[in-house]
Amino acid sequence: MVAAPVAPQTKTAAATQSKAQAIAKKPAVVKAAVVSKAKPSPVTAPQVAAAKPSASKLRVATPAAVKKAPAKSVAKAPVAKPAPVKVAPAQTAASPVAQPVAVKKAAAKTPAGAKNAVKKTPLAKQVAAEVAALPDAIRPDYWDEACRYLIKKDRILRKIIPKYTGMGLQSQGDAFSTLARSIVSQQISTSAAAAVWTRFEHSVQGQLTAAKVLALESAQLRACGLSARKAEYLHDLALHVHEGRLDVTAWQQAEDEEIIAALTAVRGIGRWTAEMFLMFHLMRPNVLPLDDLGLIQGISRNYFSGEPVSRSDAREVAEAWKPWRSVATWYMWRSLSEPQSY
Template sequence: MSTAKEKVASIDGAPDYWGQACRDLMKQDRIMKKIIPKYGSGFLVTRGDAFTTLARAIVGQQISVAAAQAVWDRVLVASKRKMNPKNILALSVEELRAAGLSGRKVEYIRDLADHFDSGRLHANQWKNMDDESVIQELSAIRGIGRWTAEMFLIFNLIRPNILPLDDVGLIKAISLNYFSGEPVSRHEAREVAANWAPWRTVATWYMWRSIDPIPVEY
């Protein structure tokens, strides 16, 4: 009979650090020891290029998943099914509004496209930059705050040690799993997560799974 450690150590297609992270987390944290075997067959998956990931994050801000998908599909149609900076910049404000984007989001997605198109971003260097440097560069783009930048680090760059303290789902999961549902402050969440380093991304992913078994896609 295979053990939990063996189960998480042999996941094809997972980030190269995933098995080690799971083993360490189960050793270091009593809650992770329970949660990881339960969802051990899943792992973090990256989808899309940098521009697509960030554009989709902007489209999805403050609306439901279903609404975001509907708007995204219409933006894709408007851009002739080729989501790239030049195609977005070629669309008029009216065309983007007709796809369902608010006036503010039109400004945001065009600013994002302009940053990529003009070369102001060091996208080809992000893989070699530290987490905070990438967050700082992304946060200079209109409509992208720290949470969106952290989601990018998790879902696109697959960084292993990101702790998105502004994420409602993460705070809720920490509350339910570590504090019996009592409200949790950022300080308390950070203290819990200190035990997860250097694999806070992996622990966050399992915290999300504990309240929603179906992984979100970015």
Template structure:
């Protein structure tokens, strides 16, 4: 707030709301795959059907249970063939310990992104959302996020289009809290807190 006139106005508007992590790593990434390129409402519907099939008695979702389902079973809950493949690949990476969940706290952001994008269906944007919403990394600037670019456009450039280079330059001033600034810019567009 001390360094940025826009943040000085935005932050007080949203009270005590904060970024919050929820779920475990596997579930968070599975939800992000389910929700790709469909509405929030449709994603929730598919997720509920998927969870009903794979969750254990405590409502936890384990990679091994996903691997126990074939493509037709995954399709039956509303997943496309491609998303079924992506979820199976995600489950395989976790079950075979090809992702180093226990080491993530000690790894830098780029190393985690590199590990995650090796999983089919997870691109840089999904990995950055995971860093922000699951690992609670404070200094992520997701330059591929349309909401971030729109928030910058609306709040800093009188709604003129903003390039990734301009966003990157502006974001330098928010370091080491670029995730936080991003979250407030999202909130400026939609007062409902963003969660993944």
């Protein structure tokens, strides 16, 4: 009778005991987890594996580790990948520009003769232009020295002379040709004188000698564009030279005024023509042709702002040019809008 009710009590106690054991086991796991957190060295691999699902602190640490890993990978990836992408388009865009340059260089280097021709062409043109402008000429030995002197002494010539580097006063041939050209050029423009002179040379088949001119009739000379007076002058000059009355070889050591006196004895040769002969044939360095219209115009334009200039004004300006007045005169001619042909 007494043994019957004991059985339920035993079951209840057994259930209570099992719950207590379960509760007792749970704190032990938590303590182990906490201990494992505080003291990581003695914890074994099974304990760590068991602690991962249950410990809240470890759950927080795990995402942090996950976040750091992507952050590092993302930070590196964009920096590394866009760099090559940007460089590649830049090179691609530059390549069309670079290719034509390479092609041009190759084309320039391929023909060896063409390269030399390109370099020589400007020099050849410059030489040809100077020769065409001033033919049959040798510049006087004193020219460079005179230019240096005038640049120091005259502020106007200091600006004009550098514009005509490599050029200078030039001989126009033998004595007879020089005197004949001076007669043709009297009192006419440069362009008109050049046209008449070309026709005159053609009339003697390019061989301008005293004998050839004497063989021409006055009408033939006038057909070249010469006036009747100039045709007479040319005949008289040719006669003086042909008969030997003008001894040019003796003039090399003579004074300027002595030569002028001998030349003005010929019809049609005045002081201006004699001075042109001194400058262009005998290359005298200190001639001042005050009767020359181009010289007066040059002085007026460069020194007097275009105002009229008298002979005394021109002479005063030219005082600073001594002993190189021929050189300064030549540069006055060059400064005109229509430079003199001599």
